[in-house]
Amino acid sequence: MSVQAAIDKLKAQFGEAVQGVSEFRGETTVVVSKEQIVAICTFLKKDLGYNFLTDLCAIDYLGQVPRFMVVYQLYNIGTHQRLRIKAAVEESDACIDTVSGVWATANWLERECYDLMGIVFNNHPDPRRILMPADWVGHPLRKDYPLQGPGREPYQGRLQ
Amino acid sequence: MATFETMTINMGPQHPSTHGVLQLVLELDGEIVVKATPHIGFLHRGVEKLAEHRTYHQVLPLTDRLDYLAPMHNNLGYVLAVEKLLGLTDAIPERAQTVRVIMAELTRIKSHLVWLACHALDIGAMTVFLYCFRERETVMDFYEKISGARMTSNYFRVGGLSADLPAGIEQEIRKFALEMPGHVETYEGLLTGNKIWQKRIMGVGVISAEDAIDLGVTGPSLRGSGVDWDLRRDQPYCGYENYDFEVAVGQDCDTWSRYHCRLKELRESCKIILQALDRLKPGPILADAPKVVLPPKKDVVNSIEGLIHHFKIISEGFKPEPGEVYVGVENPKGEVGYYLVSDGSPRPYRMKIRPASFINLQALPKMCEGSLIADVVAVIGTLDIVLGEIDR
Numbered sequence: 001m002s003v004q005a006a007i008d009k010l011k012a013q014f015g016e017a018v019q020g021v022s023e024f025r026g027e028t029t030v031v032v033s034k035e036q037i038v039a040i041c042t043f044l045k046k047d048l049g050y051n052f053l054t055d056l057c058a059i060d061y062l063g064q065v066p067r068f069m070v071v072y073q074l075y076n077i078g079t080h081q082r083l084r085i086k087a088a089v090e091e092s093d094a095c096i097d098t099v100s101g102v103w104a105t106a107n108w109l110e111r112e113c114y115d116l117m118g119i120v121f122n123n124h125p126d127p128r129r130i131l132m133p134a135d136w137v138g139h140p141l142r143k144d145y146p147l148q149g150p151g152r153e154p155y156q157g158r159l160q
Numbered sequence: 161m162a163t164f165e166t167m168t169i170n171m172g173p174q175h176p177s178t179h180g181v182l183q184l185v186l187e188l189d190g191e192i193v194v195k196a197t198p199h200i201g202f203l204h205r206g207v208e209k210l211a212e213h214r215t216y217h218q219v220l221p222l223t224d225r226l227d228y229l230a231p232m233h234n235n236l237g238y239v240l241a242v243e244k245l246l247g248l249t250d251a252i253p254e255r256a257q258t259v260r261v262i263m264a265e266l267t268r269i270k271s272h273l274v275w276l277a278c279h280a281l282d283i284g285a286m287t288v289f290l291y292c293f294r295e296r297e298t299v300m301d302f303y304e305k306i307s308g309a310r311m312t313s314n315y316f317r318v319g320g321l322s323a324d325l326p327a328g329i330e331q332e333i334r335k336f337a338l339e340m341p342g343h344v345e346t347y348e349g350l351l352t353g354n355k356i357w358q359k360r361i362m363g364v365g366v367i368s369a370e371d372a373i374d375l376g377v378t379g380p381s382l383r384g385s386g387v388d389w390d391l392r393r394d395q396p397y398c399g400y401e402n403y404d405f406e407v408a409v410g411q412d413c414d415t416w417s418r419y420h421c422r423l424k425e426l427r428e429s430c431k432i433i434l435q436a437l438d439r440l441k442p443g444p445i446l447a448d449a450p451k452v453v454l455p456p457k458k459d460v461v462n463s464i465e466g467l468i469h470h471f472k473i474i475s476e477g478f479k480p481e482p483g484e485v486y487v488g489v490e491n492p493k494g495e496v497g498y499y500l501v502s503d504g505s506p507r508p509y510r511m512k513i514r515p516a517s518f519i520n521l522q523a524l525p526k527m528c529e530g531s532l533i534a535d536v537v538a539v540i541g542t543l544d545i546v547l548g549e550i551d552r
Binding site for chain 1: 200201204206208209210212213244245247371373374375376387389394395483484485486488495497499501509510512514518519521522551552
């Protein structure tokens with residue numbers, strides 16, 4: 001089944017939850033609403049064959065509403081096709097359901113997303129920080145977090 | 161009523177067998193591991209955040225230091241992603257593609273030699289370590305002659321290569337690729353028939369194909385469980401569709417099977433290098449894209465367009481169209497992917513690296529629980545993790 005046929009089936013099943021489809025350099029991206037993300041991912045895995053979650057990350061569009069986009073890169077092992085799903089997450093309600101029930105890979109990837117971006121994953125089996133120390137305050141990969149860490153003036157280089 | 165408690169001990173982060181700064185908190189019932197929890201983050205350098213503050217050219221040296229045992233592969237993945245973002249994938253000259261394949265396969269040999277050396281060393285076979293590192297020195301010499309550095313090569317550029325191959329290197333690489341299968345025979349002679357090795361490896365670290373796919377394991381760790389997946393064949397890049405090689409798939413789902421997969425990959429890499437050397441023809445090494453690729457020095461000095469392009473590319477950087485791409489390459493450890501989001505500025509808006517070892521490490525608790533502590537060491541070796549990639 002081609003990627004286009006898969007997206008048509010997805011739209012037929014979920015209607016308005018599929019908010020937009022775009023294509024760039026041969027890769028297809030589907031923007032969906034975050035409320036039905038688990039149902040959409042289960043449908044993609046079981047019915048459309050995208051049984052491999054390659055990557056899960058978040059993008060911080062500081063200054064735009066919604067602020068975050070959670071991105072799922074999917075891969076169909078049988079037909080060697082890739083698909084990208086994005087779900088918008090607001091800053092005021094920075095949480096989304098976990099898909100670690102659908103693909104077990106998502107466990108650590110969502111922990112990293114929470115650690116570095118601050119998006120809470122509901123019903124996650126192990127919601128702890130993964131890369132930063134356990135008592136760290138703040139989410140480093142956000143755009144408003146200083147590159148060289150909090151509590152210091154940015155290094156200007158040798159000024160003399 | 162008799163009760164029993166488990167004992168919790170800490171393995172790492174400073175430990176000779178954890179292949180880097182990895183902390184494993186093991187709950188033990190005697191010698192049997194009841195629960196294994198990896199703690200990572202000791203080598204977190206914020207590469208993704210640094211990338212947001214550098215131009216696309218400046219990010220390239222950062223990628224060397226991710227999987228520092230296979231630096232040219234990280235470079236390759238990043239360069240392919242940027243070229244896809246710019247739409248330059250078809251404009252890369254043939255010589256650059258062929259040299260990329262040669263260097264990628266040499267890097268695979270280099271990385272697998274470290275895997276075999278450290279895996280065997282952790283289990284106790286110390287001779288193999290020295291033999292593998294002797295061959296690795298030859299590869300490091302090639303790296304140094306070609307790119308200037310033994311480890312963090314930074315050799316590829318967006319649009320091709322940074323410099324052409326030095327004269328005479330092709331004969332040396334050919335000689336190495338012809339001799340390497342003989343060396344692999346030596347390693348096999350030391351290990352494969354060895355009863356101790358077999359008892360330490362067979363049946364250890366079992367993970368079924370469904371669990372491996374569900375957990376996102378890629379690379380030889382996945383192929384050892386019987387899943388026929390290789391990005392070089394399934395989503396070819398750099399002209400891999402023109403090379404004739406076999407994908408090593410094992411059926412036993414344990415460490416023994418992964419051991420044979422990686423040894424076969426060593427041999428197949430030699431085959432690919434010989435085929436690529438035969439295909440190597442003289443030609444340009446950089447794509448014809450003046451806004452992206454640095455012009456040659458004589459143009460910079462003698463013509464005004466060269467000067468202006470050089471100045472703009474170095475000081476400001478090139479500006480791709482807004483958009484996003486994901487490119488995955490078949491790293492020796494698994495699928496390493498780069499997800500680049502561009503907003504039209506000279507710096508990547510977001511660069512996410514899909515680290516093969518990070519996701520492979522997720523499978524460690526599943527592979528270890530129920531086995532002995534000594535098997536934990538074997539499993540870490542067989543997953544072939546490198547902490548630079550896990551922590552980024």
